[in-house]
Every structure is written in C-alpha cells, then in structure tokens.
Amino acid sequence: MLNGRKVLITGHTGRIGQAIAERFAPICDMWGLARYSREGSWEETVATGLTPVRGDLGRGSLDEVPTDFDYVLNIAAAIHPATTDEGLVDNCEGPARLMSHCRSAKAFLHVSTVSVHKYSDDPRHVYTEESDIGAGIGSAYGISKLAGEGAVRAGAIILDLPTVICRQNVQYGGAHPDANVIEQMIDRFIETGEVPVPSDHEYFNSADYLYDIPDWIEPCLAAASVPPAIVNWCGDEAINWVELFEYIGQLIDRQPRFVKVGNFPFPNSVQDPSKRQSIAGLARTPWKEGFRRSIEMRHPELTLAKVER
Amino acid sequence: MLESRKLLVTGCTSQIGWAVLSRYAGTTDLWALSRYSEPGSFDAALALGAKPVRCDPATDSLDKVPPDFDYVLNFAEKPDPGNAGEGLSANCDSIARLMKHCRSARAFLHLSTNWVYKPHPDPAHAYREHDDIGSNRGGQYAPSKTAGEGAVRGGGLILGLPAIICRANVVYGGAHGRSMIEDAIDHFLATGEVLVPSEGRLVLSPLHVEDVADLIEPSLRLAAVPTAVLNWTGDEAVEWEELFAYVGQLTGRKPAFSRSDMLDGMGGIQDPSRRRSVAGPVKVGWKEGVRAALERRNMSVAAAARISGEEGC
Numbered sequence: 001m002l003n004g005r006k007v008l009i010t011g012h013t014g015r016i017g018q019a020i021a022e023r024f025a026p027i028c029d030m031w032g033l034a035r036y037s038r039e040g041s042w043e044e045t046v047a048t049g050l051t052p053v054r055g056d057l058g059r060g061s062l063d064e065v066p067t068d069f070d071y072v073l074n075i076a077a078a079i080h081p082a083t084t085d086e087g088l089v090d091n092c093e094g095p096a097r098l099m100s101h102c103r104s105a106k107a108f109l110h111v112s113t114v115s116v117h118k119y120s121d122d123p124r125h126v127y128t129e130e131s132d133i134g135a136g137i138g139s140a141y142g143i144s145k146l147a148g149e150g151a152v153r154a155g156a157i158i159l160d161l162p163t164v165i166c167r168q169n170v171q172y173g174g175a176h177p178d179a180n181v182i183e184q185m186i187d188r189f190i191e192t193g194e195v196p197v198p199s200d201h202e203y204f205n206s207a208d209y210l211y212d213i214p215d216w217i218e219p220c221l222a223a224a225s226v227p228p229a230i231v232n233w234c235g236d237e238a239i240n241w242v243e244l245f246e247y248i249g250q251l252i253d254r255q256p257r258f259v260k261v262g263n264f265p266f267p268n269s270v271q272d273p274s275k276r277q278s279i280a281g282l283a284r285t286p287w288k289e290g291f292r293r294s295i296e297m298r299h300p301e302l303t304l305a306k307v308e309r
Numbered sequence: 310m311l312e313s314r315k316l317l318v319t320g321c322t323s324q325i326g327w328a329v330l331s332r333y334a335g336t337t338d339l340w341a342l343s344r345y346s347e348p349g350s351f352d353a354a355l356a357l358g359a360k361p362v363r364c365d366p367a368t369d370s371l372d373k374v375p376p377d378f379d380y381v382l383n384f385a386e387k388p389d390p391g392n393a394g395e396g397l398s399a400n401c402d403s404i405a406r407l408m409k410h411c412r413s414a415r416a417f418l419h420l421s422t423n424w425v426y427k428p429h430p431d432p433a434h435a436y437r438e439h440d441d442i443g444s445n446r447g448g449q450y451a452p453s454k455t456a457g458e459g460a461v462r463g464g465g466l467i468l469g470l471p472a473i474i475c476r477a478n479v480v481y482g483g484a485h486g487r488s489m490i491e492d493a494i495d496h497f498l499a500t501g502e503v504l505v506p507s508e509g510r511l512v513l514s515p516l517h518v519e520d521v522a523d524l525i526e527p528s529l530r531l532a533a534v535p536t537a538v539l540n541w542t543g544d545e546a547v548e549w550e551e552l553f554a555y556v557g558q559l560t561g562r563k564p565a566f567s568r569s570d571m572l573d574g575m576g577g578i579q580d581p582s583r584r585r586s587v588a589g590p591v592k593v594g595w596k597e598g599v600r601a602a603l604e605r606r607n608m609s610v611a612a613a614a615r616i617s618g619e620e621g622c
Contacts, residue, residue: 158409158468
C-alpha cells in the first residue's frame with residue numbers, strides 16, 4: 001500500500017514515529033515534518049532515509065511542506081502542555097492545519113491516546129473504541145487530544161479526507177535514549193530494587209511493543225473513512241504491574257521491593273485490542289518476550305535468566 | 310450589523326434559539342433550522358417571520374438549506390447523549406457538516422457550555438476563557454461538547470471561517486425551552502421542595518435569555534481564525550439556596566431544601582469581564598430575571614389549576 005508512495009510523517013523524531021519511519025522509509029518516498037529544534041535531529045532523519053522538511057503544525061508555517069502526499073501519518077503530539085490552551089494549539093489546531101495542507105491525500109492517520117476516555121475507577125475496566133470519552137486519564141494532554149479528535153473529525157468531514165484515529169496505549173521496547181514511562185520504572189528497579197505500586201488499587205495497562213506498531217499502519221490506513229474510523233493501538237494482553245515486575249525480577253535475578261505510593265503516576269488503561277486484531281491480526285510480540293528484548297536493548301550489560309513464558 | 314443579512318440559526322426551538330429568532334426574524338433574512346418535533350413550533354417560527362427548515366444537521370442532508378449565509382448561529386446540541394458515538398455525531402460532527410455547508414459565511418457563532426471547564430476545587434471560582442478545560446459533567450455532554458469545540462477550531466482553520474465559541478452558563482427566562490432554574494421553580498411550585506447538592510455549594514452566574522439576544526452582534530464581531538472564545542455569563546454569581554430563598558419570599562412559601570446527588574457538579578460561575586468589555590453590563594439581574602420567570606410560571610400554574618378545577622366539575 002505505501003510501496004512507492006509519497007508519504008508524510010510527523011513525530012518521527014519520537015519513538016513511535018521513528019519505528020514507523022525506519023520500517024517504511026526504504027520502500028516509499030517518505031518526508032519527515034518537524035521543527036528540528038534538537039541538534040542532530042535533521043541529520044538523523046536524513047540517515048533514516050527520509051527527506052526532512054521544516055515546519056510547525058501548531059505555531060509556524062507549513063509553506064516549505066509539499067502538498068501532494070498520498071498518505072499522511074500524523075504522530076506528533078505535545079505530551080506535556082502546561083495548560084489546555086497551549087495543548088489545543090499543538091494537539092487540536094495543529095492536526096487541522098496539517099489536514100488542510102495535505103487535503104489531496106488518499107488517507108490521513110492520526111495518532112490519539114487512550115487518555116481521551118473518561119477515567120474508570122475499575123482497574124480492570126477495558127476501554128473499547130466506543131467507551132465514554134472525557135476527562136481524568138491524562139489531564140491537559142488528554143483533553144487537548146480529545147479536542148484534537150474533534151478537529152480531525154471536522155477535517156475529515158470538511159475535506160472529505162478518509163481518516164483513521166489510532167488511540168495509543170503506552171509503548172515500550174526501544175533503545176531510544178529518551179526512556180518512556182514504563183522503562184524509567186524498569187531502569188529504577190534495576191538501579192535500586194524498588195518498584196512503586198499504587199497503595200489502594202491494582203494497576204493494569206495494555207502496553208504495546210514499539211516494533212509491533214508499524215505492522216498496524218497499512219491496515220489502519222485501509223480502514224480510514226469519513227467520518228473517521230477509530231482503532232485502539234494496544235497490546236493483546238492486559239499486563240498486571242506487579243506480575244510484570246516479578247517477571248523482570250526473575251530475568252535479572254533480583255526480587256522487586258514493592259513500595260506503595262499514594263500518587264501512583266499512571267492511570268489504569270487497559271484497551272480492547274479486538275478491532276485492531278480484526279484488521280491487522282494478533283500483535284506479534286507477547287509482553288514477556290517484548291520486555292525481555294527491551295531490557296536486552298537498554299541494558300546490554302545484564303545477562304538475563306531463562307524464564308518460562 | 311445583521312440588518313437585512315442572511316442568517317442561519319440552528320436549534321431554534323431551544324430557549325436561546327427562540328429568543329434570537331424572536332429578536333432578529335423581522336429585520337433579517339432568517340432561516341431557522343430545527344427538527345420542530347414540538348407540535349406547532351414550525352408554524353410559530355413561520356409566524357415570527359423566519360423561514361423554518363426541518364433538518365437535524367447531525368443526521369439529515371443539508372440539501373434543502375441554502376449555502377450563501379452571511380452569518381451562522383449554531384445553537385443545536387444534544388444535551389443528553391447516551392454514549393460517546395451519539396455525542397460525537399450530534400455535538401461534534403454536525404458542526405463540521407454545517408461549517409462545510411456554510412463556508413462562505415462572514416462568521417460562525419457556536420454555542421458551547423461552561424461545563425467544558427476543568428472543575429475547580431473552589432465552587433466560587435470564576436472561570437475565565439483561558440482556564441483549563443476538561444470535565445465529565447452531564448455524562449457524555451461536556452466531553453462531546455469539548456470535542457465539538459475542537460471541531461469548530463479545526464473547521465475555522467481549514468475553511469478560513471472566522472468563528473467564536475460562546476460558553477454559556479445557565480440561560481433562563483425564555484418563553485420556549487427550560488433550564489435547571491425553571492425546572493427547579495416548577496418542582497418547588499408543585500411540591501414546595503428545592504433540591505440542593507448532596508455536598509458542597511451550588512453557585513451559578515445565570516444569564517437571562519434577553520441578554521443573550523443582545524450578545525449576538527458583539528460576539529460575532531469577535532469571531533476570528535483561530536477561533537475566539539467568550540463566556541456567556543451573567544454579571545452576578547448567586548448561590549442556589551439564595552436564589553430559592555428569594556423565590557420563597559416572592560411566593561410567600563418557604564422552600565424545603567433537600568439534598569440530592571442529582572445536582573452535584575451542576576454549578577459553576579464564569580468571569581464576565583470579556584463579555585462586559587464587548588457588550589457592556591447585562592440588563593437583567595438575577596432577581597429581576599427570576600421574578601419574571603416566576604411570574605410567567607405562576608400564571609401558567611394558576612391557569613392549569615383553574616382548568617383542572619373546571620374539568621373536575
């Protein structure tokens with residue numbers, strides 16, 4: 001589907017975008033849109049095989065960006081907006097400006113987040129694509145992404161641009177120096193033996209393995225429609241936080257010391273993978289396999305034990 | 310500004326829609342979009358001098374609707390969506406369809422709600438237009454209105470269509486439609502009871518519907534790309550109990566307050582500064598507005614009592 005096509009990607013300087021860019025740059029004419037404010041990011045993009053183009057979705061010009069893309073993969077997001085007003089510029093108005101610019105595309109893929117849902121207190125609650133939307137999971141980020149979904153829906157309807165909204169869980173697995181939330185916890189465990197756990201509830205998520213995500217790009221683009229389709233991006237399994245760290249403890253031969261904290265930083269976020277499974281098949285990497293590989297990548301100094309999966 | 314212009318108003322049979330229709334039907338070329346499910350409402354709109362069109366912008370084709378409006382006033386909304394999909398269709402996607410259809414308009418005014426604001430721990434906090442948003446109030450209502458604000462922003466940018474989001478407090482006092490104030494007045498008149506939140510205070514800055522009609526032109530002048538935001542709020546904050554103590558004085562009947570979680574999280578006051586700076590102070594304070602609403606209700610209650618009395622004979 002993307003073979004030989006002209007494709008625009010945003011957010012390729014982040015982890016998910018980078019994994020997708022690495023997969024598809026060799027087979028298509030892929031352009032990478034970013035501000036390139038971080039030193040070396042332009043050169044890294046060239047090295048990945050992309051044509052870098054400078055632009056700013058929310059606050060600057062898109063004048064240098066071509067308009068004749070076949071497909072757009074909008075993965076960029078402002079993850080820590082200080083206020084919702086600030087988040088709206090990057091996470092709501094930005095996607096609209098990009099859609100407007102690339103209106104002749106065959107399909108537009110927009111990465112959203114499980115944080116657009118109304119938070120459920122039940123740790124085992126499973127968010128489907130139809131579950132209630134609202135506040136509570138991701139504060140200013142989640143709300144600006146919810147408004148962003150509104151903008152993307154509007155863009156699809158106004159421009160008649162087939163669109164798919166992919167609601168991402170939390171990913172893990174890259175050797176990217178900028179560790180994500182789960183890997184920061186793993187690093188801390190390896191360093192100190194400590195693992196924070198919520199004081200008053202169990203914690204589950206359905207994290208997805210970074211290198212499984214590119215498998216879903218083409219099936220999701222094929223599902224793009226007007227109004228937009230919604231597809232959960234998550235792993236196939238609900239992962240129990242304590243079980244995860246007991247498993248990692250076995251791998252590194254260290255007993256985790258669970259420390260109860262009142263303000264555990266992550267909300268429960270198990271998503272239903274069945275729609276994604278129906279269009280893209282099962283996730284390739286079970287979590288035990290994925291976390292083993294992740295630790296091998298991030299901590300080559302460790303020798304991991306053989307553990308029954 | 311609006312005189313002899315071509316206007317599209319949606320949600321015409323709502324409290325706000327009807328007041329705006331009544332104000333502008335004679336002096337503008339006013340097209341009034343609604344489902345008109347209430348018997349007689351289509352003819353009533355016609356009688357006001359508007360051009361009623363039966364259409365739900367969320368689900369129906371807009372083919373019968375001309376595209377060449379000067380201004381669009383979008384009051385249509387679903388206050389009680391049953392689920393996320395219903396909310397997004399009615400309170401988000403419908404806006405995009407309308408903006409697309411009316412892309413040549415000079416300005417697009419969209420009605421939103423103060424319930425999109427992120428609840429502040431202090432119930433007397435006056436929300437300003439730049440305060441954080443994000444709430445689950447009214448089930449899927451506030452979340453779908455939040456996505457709807459995103460649709461307005463997106464549509465405004467994509468179409469280059471100047472737009473303004475008007476976040477309304479409790480609007481009350483009209484001949485058509487109801488608000489939580491009227492609901493509570495009716496309940497009080499029928500039973501003597503007034504529900505109050507199960508915990509905490511309920512504070513509002515209600516806006517009389519006559520003042521809303523005055524806000525249309527100043528609001529349209531603020532429309533911009535990217536979309537502007539304006540609080541549609543009264544000038545005064547009032548406690549729910551204070552409001553009903555006053556209703557009690559006027560009716561000579563002491564309200565029996567009883568706690569109910571039905572009213573939890575229903576309040577919220579907004580900062581009127583920006584509205585005042587473009588439109589001046591409101592004309593109808595809450596006491597005057599509540600008295601007028603009560604007189605209207607009292608008359609109908611009295612009439613209803615008389616009719617049922619006659620039937621009983």
